[in-house]
Amino acid sequence: MKNFFADLSMNKKLGLFAFVLGFLALFAGSPYHGSEATVNAKELALIVEKEVDHVSVQTLADWIIQGKSDFRLIDLRSEKDFAEYHVPFAENILLSGLDQSNLQHNEKIILYSDGGIHSAQAWMLLEAKGFKGVYILRGGLEEWKDQILFPRIPENPTPAQVVEFAKTKEVSKFFGGTPQSGATLEAATPKLSMPKLDAPAGAQSKAPPAKKKKEGC
Amino acid sequence: MSTQVEKHPLPYWNPYVAGIGLGLVLLASFVVMGRGLGASGAFSSLVTVGVQAVAPNHVANNEFYAEYIGDGTKSPLKDWLVFEVLGVFVGGFISGSLAHRVTKVVEKGPNISTRGRLLMAFAGGGLMGIGAKLARGCTSGQALTGGALFNVGSWAFMMMVFGGAYAMAYFVRRQWQ
């Protein structure tokens, strides 16, 4: 038997090898693993503890004002909520649609929902699928409304606070929000209308999110 | 009297071994880049750059060229295929040099003139350019890459290439035999 293999020419050896591999393919199963995901619990826990995956609303606001386009902003809420108001340049993808979406593994992705629960859950899903550049907007849309759109200054502000609030007011106006002063604190949220959805004046339009990378021949 | 040692060209490799080498390069491309090989696309980029230099407005209004211009932020030559094809030239040269197969020559059969052969080469190239664009690729991109991926269009393409070549072979046999 050993002689049989030794006597085969190189070509026949290769052919036999190919046949064996081909034959085994009948039993090896499907090459598509689709929606399966693996979780390295320890690694994920460490990332969560270090909190390096958070982005504050102020940082996001600055990035949008500066016209940065190296990230994708994902709004996880319903289509109806998205249509009513969304952060400029956000894309609407529901949690259930994340798996089939066109998000690329090598993109920077920022997730937000109303608070932080859905965005945290979506973060976990994407991390399990091997995405490495996923961030959560700390505080979600609630924080965005509170800090960016409708910022408030306390009743008796210190001079430092006044100076800081001046900048905050500018940011708020940029996004079409309404800065509050202490006096109107009580009559706040219900009366305030959400800003219209036109792109903020002066913001550079981002390059289309799904930049078609030419991969043909 | 000067003695010149003539370096004889070495014989080509066992085709199956060369094929395995080629297949491994293709596999590496899948694993590293998530894409296969190609060739004709690089020439399309080249043509686009050339036409753009001469007639930029024409290029902007033509759907075909526009695809290679992209959003205008970078040169069409800064493209994966262009760099790959440059590598093909180099790789071919390396292999040829090692085997003493680099010679200035016109490949042809005994029954056709050099001029005739060169005319046919140009005509063949022209047809190839048109066919490759229609099919979105050539033998490297469609047949090899698409073949390994079970791409339906690629397999159909591959069969037509062999069919077409065999059908035409009779009419140009004088060029090769």
Added chain:
Amino acid sequence: MIAPFFKYGLFGEDISLVVAFITGIGFGFFLERAGFNSAKKLAAQFYFTDLTVFKVMFTAIITAMVGLYYLSVIGFLDLSLVYLTPTFLLPQVVGGLILGFGFVIGGYCPGTSCVAVSTGRIDGMVYLGGIIFGILVFGEVFPLVSNFYVSTSMGQITLPQITGLPYGLLVFLVVLMALGGFVGAEWIEKKMASKKAGASL
């Protein structure tokens, strides 16, 4: 799954161009090793005297195909992230036919013509010029053919998907077909060689 490395963010676009160059070197190297810098050798395929084209092409295809299959099955490679060119059936069929004509008339294909040029073949250089001319012609008449160009679109579709057969089964069948083809090719070449020897006696 950690592959394809580029799509998992291991490196950026600039490095990918270096990868492209290195990959090209490997590609060109093996094309020349196989003898594809010679139009005579390439054309001989279509006169049945030298079937290297078939042998090399299909060996490469099944090597990559089998490798792809097993790397995906074990979960190393995410097959859904490997780019599949969309199928446009009719243009690809017609394009393939025209390409076949060009192949045997010109004696090269785009990849092999590069290898021919870098090993000194003048007809390869002329052929390359022809390709560029052909692409130019295509670009210029594109508005006239653009409807045909995008007809019969089937999207990204594979043989397993269209036949409904398991992927592994198709791998086996293609390997079998290729091996059978190789046996046949060896037989044909021997026949043609002895016929030639017999004729010259």
